[in-house]
Amino acid sequence: MNTTPIKTAHVVVGVTGSIAAHKAIDLVSLLTHWNSENVRCEVRVVMTADAQKFVTEVPFRTLSRNAVVRDLYESDEQWSPRHIALADWADLLVIAPATANTIAKLACGIADNALTCLALALHQETGMLIAPAMNGRMWQHPATEENVSILKNRGVEFIGPDEGLQACGYSGKGRMSPVDQIADRVRQMLSERGI
Numbered sequence: 001m002n003t004t005p006i007k008t009a010h011v012v013v014g015v016t017g018s019i020a021a022h023k024a025i026d027l028v029s030l031l032t033h034w035n036s037e038n039v040r041c042e043v044r045v046v047m048t049a050d051a052q053k054f055v056t057e058v059p060f061r062t063l064s065r066n067a068v069v070r071d072l073y074e075s076d077e078q079w080s081p082r083h084i085a086l087a088d089w090a091d092l093l094v095i096a097p098a099t100a101n102t103i104a105k106l107a108c109g110i111a112d113n114a115l116t117c118l119a120l121a122l123h124q125e126t127g128m129l130i131a132p133a134m135n136g137r138m139w140q141h142p143a144t145e146e147n148v149s150i151l152k153n154r155g156v157e158f159i160g161p162d163e164g165l166q167a168c169g170y171s172g173k174g175r176m177s178p179v180d181q182i183a184d185r186v187r188q189m190l191s192e193r194g195i
Contacts, residue, residue: 009041009190012090014115017050020097020133020176025059030183032063046115072114083114087121097133097176100144107147127189131182132161136172159185
């Protein structure tokens with residue numbers, strides 16, 4: 001009989017405005033159903049306004065069993081702003097999919113929505129994993145390459161993007177990594193942090 005206490009990993013999944021946003025639903029499902037011997041995962045979801053053009057909050061709320069943050073100015077019964085409360089709560093922030101726009105905002109410290117405000121308010125020891133999804137030319141643009149480099153120098157980790165046919169009709173590097181690979185890396189990162 002295992003007497004080791006079960007730890008709860010707190011993961012925030014940020015969803016941005018990409019056609020790959022529908023894949024984030026599967027990612028949330030994989031994470032919330034992750035039950036190892038010693039760790040379970042609690043997930044909260046933050047959606048940008050552009051993400052809501054591609055998917056609704058309903059599957060995220062249902063799968064995570066938590067309210068979804070969709071707006072910087074939403075309020076609940078708590079006195080503290082929701083993005084600050086989530087930044088304090090999180091062990092790991094995963095942005096999947098992450099658009100070129102969101103990556104640029106993170107690199108420049110722009111905090112104009114709930115997700116970017118949350119990212120800026122994270123504790124330094126909180127991990128961040130970014131799964132880019134965009135047109136291949138956008139991914140290879142010098143501005144995006146520089147923004148990725150800035151974030152990597154700050155300790156942000158990237159997974160992907162992968163090669164393949166993109167929704168825009170082009171083929172190349174820009175597809176979001178498979179959700180099972182992202183979920184595996186989330187588990188590894190949490191384990192590395194002793195969770």
